[in-house]
Amino acid sequence: MDSLNRFAERKLAAIERRSLRRELGVVERVDARRVRRGGRELVSFASNDYLGLSHDPGVVAASVEAVRRFGVGAGASRLIEGNHPLYAALEQRLAALKGTDAAIVFGSGYLTNVGVLPLFAGAADLVVIDELCHSCLLAGAELSGAAVRSFAHNDVAAARALLERERADARHCLVVTDGVFSMEGELAPLPELGALAREFDAWLLADDAHGLGVVGSGRGSTFAHAAPADVPLQMGTLSKAVGAYGGYLCADAPVVELVANRARSFVYSTGLPPGTVAAATAALDVIATDTARTSRPLALARRFTETLGLPGAGSPIVAWPCPTPARALAASRALAEAGFFAPAIRPPTVPPGTACVRLAFSAVHTDDDAARLAEAVAELERAA
Ligand SMILES: *Cc1c(COP(=O)(O)O)cnc(C)c1O
Numbered sequence: 001m002d003s004l005n006r007f008a009e010r011k012l013a014a015i016e017r018r019s020l021r022r023e024l025g026v027v028e029r030v031d032a033r034r035v036r037r038g039g040r041e042l043v044s045f046a047s048n049d050y051l052g053l054s055h056d057p058g059v060v061a062a063s064v065e066a067v068r069r070f071g072v073g074a075g076a077s078r079l080i081e082g083n084h085p086l087y088a089a090l091e092q093r094l095a096a097l098k099g100t101d102a103a104i105v106f107g108s109g110y111l112t113n114v115g116v117l118p119l120f121a122g123a124a125d126l127v128v129i130d131e132l133c134h135s136c137l138l139a140g141a142e143l144s145g146a147a148v149r150s151f152a153h154n155d156v157a158a159a160r161a162l163l164e165r166e167r168a169d170a171r172h173c174l175v176v177t178d179g180v181f182s183m184e185g186e187l188a189p190l191p192e193l194g195a196l197a198r199e200f201d202a203w204l205l206a207d208d209a210h211g212l213g214v215v216g217s218g219r220g221s222t223f224a225h226a227a228p229a230d231v232p233l234q235m236g237t238l239s240k241a242v243g244a245y246g247g248y249l250c251a252d253a254p255v256v257e258l259v260a261n262r263a264r265s266f267v268y269s270t271g272l273p274p275g276t277v278a279a280a281t282a283a284l285d286v287i288a289t290d291t292a293r294t295s296r297p298l299a300l301a302r303r304f305t306e307t308l309g310l311p312g313a314g315s316p317i318v319a320w321p322c323p324t325p326a327r328a329l330a331a332s333r334a335l336a337e338a339g340f341f342a343p344a345i346r347p348p349t350v351p352p353g354t355a356c357v358r359l360a361f362s363a364v365h366t367d368d369d370a371a372r373l374a375e376a377v378a379e380l381e382r383a384a
Contacts (some may be wrong), residue, residue: 019325020346027341031055032243033364035341042341043369045359050214050297050316052364053243053283063244066278074271079260082271086278091248093284097212097219098234098250104259105248105277107269109209109237112247113140115265116235117174119258120203121146126170128162128202130154130177132184132351137176137207146174153181156192163200173202174233179221180210183350183358185301185317187215187224194230205233213241214316218287218294224314241287244279246272293363300361300370307374308381319345319356320377328355331380338376 015021028036032052035044053059066086074082087105094103106112117140121127125146129137132153141148149166151158159175167173175197177188190206197204206229208220216223222231233255238246249259259266287294297316305313310320322328328344335342335357345358359377361370 019329020348029055031364032362033369037336037341040336042336042339043365043373044341045361045365045373046341046343047360047362048210048240049243050241050360050362051243051283051287051293052362053213053241053286056243056283056286059243059279059282059286062282063275063279067273067275070274072275073273076271077267077269078271079267084271084274084277086274086281087271090277090281090284093281093288094248094250097284097288098222099219099228100234100250101253102256103248103250104256104266105238105246105272105280106263106266107246107272109207109235109239109247110136110139111265111269112235112237112249113137113207114143115140115263116205116233116249116259117141117176118144119263120205120233121172121174124171126166126173126202128159128166128173128175130159130188132181133176133178134182134207134209135349137178137205141174141176146170154186154189156189156196159193160196163196163202167200167202173197173200175202175204177204177206178210179206179208179224179231179236180215180315180317182210182317183345183356184319185210185313185315187211187221187314190221190229190231191225191227198230203233204231205235206231208234208236209240210315210317212236213287213294214297215314217291238276238280238283242280242283244283245276246280296363297361300365300367301359304359304361304370304374308377316361318359318361320359322355322357325355327384328357331357334380335373335376338372340373340376342373 032055070084076082091103113136121144123145127141127146127148129150131150149162194204211221222229234250238244301313301316325346332344342357346355
């Protein structure tokens with residue numbers, strides 16, 4: 001065996017020893033609610049498709065029509081030939097929903113963060129970032145070449161201490177957080193962070209991947225507090241509650257204009273497929289109008305945390321804590337036995353020494369699905 005394969009095998013063996021090896025198992029989504037996996041049909045609590053929009057008949061029809069009309073691929077980057085007529089409607093809806101002048105759509109949420117952070121922070125600058133931020137925010141921060149300082153999770157005083165100590169030495173400063181934390185499900189204190197950033201002439205970027213469509217009357221985490229938070233850089237994804245694919249940044253017009261000119265992952269990557277853009281636009285129309293749908297995932301999550309005596313859910317995501325990765329895997333397997341798909345979340349997705357089973361509630365779950373899941377989890381807790 002050559003050295004490359006030996007290197008890979010050695011790394012994999014080390015991962016395996018720590019119960020951290022992941023399996024790329026085949027999962028067939030039967031509809032927005034159920035999956036077929038290992039020959040069995042399970043009710044899924046694993047998906048980020050919080051509103052079931054990936055399988056919504058109206059959204060699917062809009063997508064199919066766009067494919068028929070414009071083809072399956074964009075053909076080029078948006079600045080060349082890939083900016084098909086459907087983009088304008090999507091960006092207009094995003095800006096309206098987020099209350100900004102403008103919006104710009106990228107190929108994915110990951111591409112948005114690795115494009116936007118390095119554009120607004122560079123070698124002379126400072127990035128102040130929550131320690132539990134999503135991996136692609138960290139990747140963007142590292143790519144920027146700025147000094148990166150992380151603060152204790154959701155600790156505004158710790159963020160302030162960093163700014164007091166280091167802001168004056170930096171040219172520009174970004175404060176970066178998830179709006180809803182993707183594994184824990186908690187909201188960030190966006191109003192406080194927004195005010196703090198203003199005070200220090202820093203620019204707040206909030207990642208709303210898990211907020212859009214499900215908190216703040218569907219408008220996302222910026223709007224999930226007593227008053228709208230001051231967030232000049234609102235980014236997120238079209239691949240979770242929106243049910244499609246892509247990423248976006250909502251901001252003032254000059255900011256969006258600069259992104260279109262200079263964000264590398266925007267300029268040098270092909271535009272989204274037309275069918276995907278049409279799907280996202282149709283899904284946003286549902287999100288903007290159907291409050292019964294956008295309020296249901298959080299209501300189900302709250303009922304679940306109340307039943308189990310867990311801290312009250314702030315989003316449709318509930319992290320059921322497990323003491324070790326091995327225990328999280330065992331709990332996930334036991335839930336599959338009971339008919340539910342809920343993944344064990346292990347490091348490096350969560351910090352070393354922690355693990356959980358992540359439960360994501362969706363508008364398409366029935367009351368009975370949620371009640372039976374609560375019973376199964378309660379039973380596992382009694383047995384532990
Ligand atoms: C999923 C996720 C992303 C990445 O979005 P994609 O569109 O899937 O690339 C970014 N940030 C957070 C917080 C996420 O959960």
